[in-house]
Structures are given as structure tokens and as C-alpha cells.
Amino acid sequence: MAEINDYETENEFIIEVKLDEKDDRVCDYCNKLLVVYDEKQKKLICVENCFSTAYGLMCEECRSDIEALKAYRKDEEYRE
Secondary structure (H helix, E strand, C coil), X not given: CCEEEXXXXXXXXXXXXXXXXXXXXXXXXXXXXEEEEECCCCEEEECCCEEEECCEEEXXXXXXXXXXXXXXXXXXXXXX
């Protein structure tokens, strides 16, 4: 289960979400399911192509021209 914390700085309100290893990962924009925990393999597996960006984890449709820091392909192991 995720741990959620929020706090304010002088100029921003920040929400911090810490996921457990087995928590599913979704697109940070549209909530499309991107990564699931595979019990047999004991690791996170991508169910869709997805991209780690400076703005969070994104699906192909939402990423548009945002630079990907790392790309993950469907059926590949996901590592944060």
C-alpha cells in the first residue's frame, strides 16, 4: 500500500507518494495501468510501453514530445 505525504514550501504544494515494491504503476497523467507485479517472476513487469520522465511515469499517448529519461517496453522488467 502506498504511503502519501504532503507538504508546502514557500512557493509550492508537494504531494509525495511512496509505493511498495508490489504496487501497480499507472500513467501519472491518465491513470492507464502500465506496470504490475508478477508473482511467478517476483518482479515488476510492464504491461504497456512506458516512459520515465521528469514529470513522472507516462504512457506513449500522454508522453507526446516530453523527453524520456528511460524507456520501458511491454513485457520488460520495470526498475525504478
